């Protein structure tokens with residue numbers, strides 16, 4: 571794990587580095603609050619050791635800026651207090667630090683406090699990861715999808731560019747469950763999730779939307795570009811084959827696409843993709859549709 575130490579004293583930096591040297595940590599250092607904030611932004615450390623007493627920007631000011639930064643507010647901070655000043659310690663904890671270490675550092679205490687903070691950070695990372703992953707398929711869940719879609723939406727509103735959204739639904743999935751049982755149904759979901767993910771680029775976000783529905787956030791692409799991706803996903807899904815000994819289980823999926831330029835809001839974009847999906851279902855399933863005109867009697 572990566573630890574950033576911010577301290578204006580080069581002696582203190584060198585000492586902390588030596589003290590933590592054997593802990594198998596990647597250690598980066600900065601000698602001012604300003605430099606530290608930039609480094610934190612660029613390197614996303616797992617823990618920040620922060621000197622309270624620095625010229626120009628104090629450790630408290632640095633901590634305040636960290637805690638109001640959306641990308642850095644979850645990074646734990648341990649204050650390095652120069653003296654046994656109780657007021658500083660309390661103030662440090664109040665501005666969001668998880669702990670403090672008094673200088674000059676006791677080697678064992680520094681290591682113990684750093685390791686304790688990193689244990690908590692690992693737990694926190696794991697919880698965030700679990701909160702965003704669909705446990706059955708191992709791909710991002712609807713929460714992660716919605717968050718990413720909102721981010722991409724904001725990005726397009728600010729900077730322009732393209733953004734498309736794909737909704738997919740496994741055809742006649744209920745029949746799979748009814749015919750072969752839920753464990754085969756689960757395997758189908760897992761294999762389709764894998765098939766769809768395998769076609770996505772690094773910047774796309776494939777997710778399980780719920781039930782037998784999947785969705786993909788496709789940044790930088792018009793409906794036409796997203797259509798090519800959806801077509802590859804459709805093909806990959808129809809290639810899925812589960813061998814039951816006596817027979818093979820095959821499935822197909824239908825895909826609907828909408829692009830951001832036609833939608834006034836995130837909700838409208840999702841709805842439009844869902845309507846296109848409806849058209850794909852209506853036109854015989856196992857196909858991709860970009861027809862987002864609303865249907866009166868929508869029933870999939």
Ligand SMILES: [Mg+2]
Pocket residue numbers: 577578579621622623624
């Ligand atoms: Mg100092």
